Amino acid sequence: MNQLTIRELTxxxxxxxxxxxxxxxxxxxxxxxQDTSTRELxxxxxxxxxLRIAELSQYFNRTNHVQ
Known part of the structure; x- marks a missing residue:
């Protein structure tokens, strides 16, 4: 995996x-x-x-590729 720059991490x-x-x-x-269907949406x-937060967090947790 390529190393990430400080800018990319930021x-x-x-x-x-x-x-x-x-x-x-x-x-x-x-x-x-108060509308149930809108609330559910x-x-x-x-x-x-x-879920995106979890994906990004997992990436950060396993990435030590900083230049």
């Missing part, structure tokens, strides 16, 4: 933060929603962002 950290904020926002919106969208 960009990945920014993406991780964006995914976290988006997931939290979607969960908050779902909690405010928002919860599903939040879950997909949580």
């Amino acid at each position: 960009m990945m950290e920014d993406e991780l933060r964006a995914e976290q904020i988006t997931g939290k926002t979607l969960n908050w919106c779902a909690s405010q929603c 928002l919860e599903q969208m939040a879950e997909q962002h949580q």
Whole structure:
């Protein structure tokens, strides 16, 4: 695997933060929603962002390829 630069790692950290904020926002919106189908859709969208967070975190945990 190629080594990542500091800039690339910083960009990945920014993406991780964006995914976290988006997931939290979607969960908050779902909690405010009274329509069941809309709430479920928002919860599903939040879950997909949580899965992306897990994927990125796994990548960071197994990557020691920094230049």
